[in-house]
Amino acid sequence: MAYPTLFAPVLNIGNYVETNNQVAGVLWLGGLVLFDVPIIDVGGKKYYDVGQHIYKGNDGWSTQGSRAEQMTINSRVGIQLISNLDNLPNAPADYSAPDWYTTNPDDIALSQQQANLYDNCEGVCYATSESRAQQAYIDESGSGIVDLTVSGGNIDHRIAATVGTNDPFIGYGAGGPFSRRGYGETVNNTGVWNGNLQQGALLQKWNTTDQDNLYARGGHYVIFRRYSFDNDGNINGIYISDYHGSESLWERAAYENRTTILGVNLMDTNEND
Numbered sequence: 001m002a003y004p005t006l007f008a009p010v011l012n013i014g015n016y017v018e019t020n021n022q023v024a025g026v027l028w029l030g031g032l033v034l035f036d037v038p039i040i041d042v043g044g045k046k047y048y049d050v051g052q053h054i055y056k057g058n059d060g061w062s063t064q065g066s067r068a069e070q071m072t073i074n075s076r077v078g079i080q081l082i083s084n085l086d087n088l089p090n091a092p093a094d095y096s097a098p099d100w101y102t103t104n105p106d107d108i109a110l111s112q113q114q115a116n117l118y119d120n121c122e123g124v125c126y127a128t129s130e131s132r133a134q135q136a137y138i139d140e141s142g143s144g145i146v147d148l149t150v151s152g153g154n155i156d157h158r159i160a161a162t163v164g165t166n167d168p169f170i171g172y173g174a175g176g177p178f179s180r181r182g183y184g185e186t187v188n189n190t191g192v193w194n195g196n197l198q199q200g201a202l203l204q205k206w207n208t209t210d211q212d213n214l215y216a217r218g219g220h221y222v223i224f225r226r227y228s229f230d231n232d233g234n235i236n237g238i239y240i241s242d243y244h245g246s247e248s249l250w251e252r253a254a255y256e257n258r259t260t261i262l263g264v265n266l267m268d269t270n271e272n273d
Contacts, residue, residue, distance in 0.1 A: 029054065032061035042076050042140070043083025067195035068233035077266045078200025081136035082225060085241050088119035097122035097243075105150040108161075112148055120245030125221040128243040129174035129202050130160045132223065133266060136200070137183075140268070146177040156180070162204075162215060171214060173204030173221045175264025182270040187263035193256055195235055197224045198265040203240065205250075206260040214260060224263065 027034040027048045037048045053072045055065025091097075097114060098107035102124060111123030112131035121128060127150075134144045147156045152163065156177035159167050169176035169186070178184035187196045192203075201224040207217040225247055228237035237251045255261065 029056075029061035032063070040076075042079045045083070047079075066233055067227070067235070068229040073198040075198060075200065075266050075268050077133075077136050077140045077268055078198055080140045081133060081200040081223065081266070082241075084116070084132065084136055084139065085119065085223070088117070088245075090245060091118035091120050091122075098124060100124065108150045109148075112150075115243070118245075120243070122243050125243055126160045126162075126174045129221045129223055130177065133174065133178060133200075133202055136266070145181055145183050171204065171206075172262050172264055173202065173219070175202030175204065175262075175266075178202070178266060179264050182272040183267050184264035185267060185271070187265060189260045189262065192238070192261045192263050193235060193252065195227060196265075197227070197238070197263050199224065199226060201263045201265045203238075203264075204262045205255075206262070207258075209258065209260055211260070219259075 027037045027050065032054070034048075034050055037050055040047055040049050050072065052063060053070055055062050055069040056071055057065050057069040091114075095118065098104070098111050100123070102108065108124050108127050111121070111127040114121040114123055115128040115131040116135045130146065131148060134146055134148060137143065137145050146160075147154050150157055152158065155167055158164055159169055159172070159176035159180060160174045162170060162173060164170065167176075169179045172179060172184075172186060175184050175186075179186050184202070187201065191197075197203075203222045203224050204219060205222065206214050206219040208214060210216070220242065222240040222242040225239040225241055227235050228239060228249060228251075230236045235252060237249050239247050239249055241247050
């Protein structure tokens with residue numbers, strides 16, 4: 001069978017399940033009926049907050065199933081982040097972006113600003129991902145989580161930029177500062193390919209599998225959208241967005257044995273509270 005991914009009878013974005021059914025508090029999914037389910041607004045759309053994962057497989061809808069059959073993911077802020085990306089316009093023809101590899105603080109700060117203006121903003125990849133996640137938190141809760149100040153004295157900046165090796169969550173790129181502050185669940189390379197990422201996760205790709213020399217060949221910072229599955233329900237890739245705009249598919253066969261991908265699932269509440 002072709003397993004459901006993004007466009008199934010309900011949209012694959014959340015413990016917050018989009019539906020056309022407008023009966024407040026009751027969600028009908030074939031033979032699965034859920035009661036006392038609140039309707040919430042995220043990113044300008046209405047969702048049922050089902051509070052658990054739900055699945056759709058050969059036997060219909062259920063509260064148990066495989067990752068390929070899973071129709072829900074976890075965080076409101078992840079939904080908000082992808083919604084923000086989907087609504088960004090393309091940059092105008094005369095647009096100019098900072099160099100990808102700049103270390104100039106003003107240019108990095110400019111990348112942070114342009115990240116939330118244009119889909120294809122280019123510029124500095126970690127600054128783009130971190131700033132877009134920060135904006136999603138602002139839109140969802142009214143306040144940001146991390147300190148975007150571009151300074152060697154700012155631990156959030158050092159982690160996001162992978163400057164040094166001693167700070168906590170170093171190597172997780174733009175997602176590291178969110179984890180440090182209790183708003184991110186780390187996912188190692190094995191977990192990435194086992195299906196543990198949630199929509200809106202921040203990803204750091206390193207261009208090596210050598211864990212003792214992880215940063216030597218550089219990498220790239222992106223945002224996770226969804227998994228790709230083959231007809232047997234196996235993960236065969238991940239769809240991502242970055243500063244180039246739109247979305248790209250990272251095929252498992254090309255990435256799993258040549259790179260290391262570290263992820264951070266964004267959380268709505270502080271895990272330390």
